[in-house]
Amino acid sequence: xxxxxxxxxxxxxxxxxxxxxxxxxxxxxxxxxxxxxxxxxxxxxxxxxxxxxxxxxxxxxxxxxxxxxxxxxxxxxxxxxxxxxxxxxxxxxxxxxxxxxxxxxxxxxxxxxxxxxxxxxxxxxxxxxxxxxxxxxxx
Numbered sequence: 001x002x003x004x005x006x007x008x009x010x011x012x013x014x015x016x017x018x019x020x021x022x023x024x025x026x027x028x029x030x031x032x033x034x035x036x037x038x039x040x041x042x043x044x045x046x047x048x049x050x051x052x053x054x055x056x057x058x059x060x061x062x063x064x065x066x067x068x069x070x071x072x073x074x075x076x077x078x079x080x081x082x083x084x085x086x087x088x089x090x091x092x093x094x095x096x097x098x099x100x101x102x103x104x105x106x107x108x109x110x111x112x113x114x115x116x117x118x119x120x121x122x123x124x125x126x127x128x129x130x131x132x133x134x135x136x137x138x139x
Contacts, residue, residue: 005095009043019067023059026067029099034080034109036071036102040064046096048085057096064098076102080111 007013009025016028018038026040040063046052052060068079082099084091101111 003045003093003095005039005041005093005097006045009041019063021059021063023056024063026063026100033099033111034101034103034107036076038067038100039097040067040100041095041097047094048091048096049083050085052096060096060098064100067100068102071102077105078103082111 004013008015008017008027017025018028019026020043023044024040024042026038029037029039040060042052042056042060044056046056049057064081072078080099080101080103082101083097085096101109103109103111
């Protein structure tokens with residue numbers, strides 16, 4: 001397996017490591033979307049939200065929450081979290097990761113841009129979603 005995030009965890013790739021736990025690592029991404037933007041990953045390889053074991057996901061999210069609380073205690077006013085799972089969702093590195101983007105009041109960043117999604121069939125779409133949710137356990 002040739003995963004850049006696994007290489008970062010092993011110390012084989014350079015990264016600006018900001019914080020870590022026994023199970024997770026927080027580091028600066030190559031392309032920043034906000035001041036203080038960081039990625040939080042599990043140290044063991046899991047491709048996406050769809051395959052990460054629940055205890056590992058909980059460890060990542062616990063770290064995300066701890067970092068968010070620390071950032072908002074002093075320096076920032078809020079955070080945005082983003083996860084892309086799967087190629088159709090534009091996941092660029094096939095290793096589960098959460099983008100944590102600290103925010104300041106009035107920073108005028110548009111991290112949730114307007115969509116061109118057509119809402120005319122919303123009722124039918126949510127009926128299909130409801131069917132999918134009731135016929136599958138989500139695994």
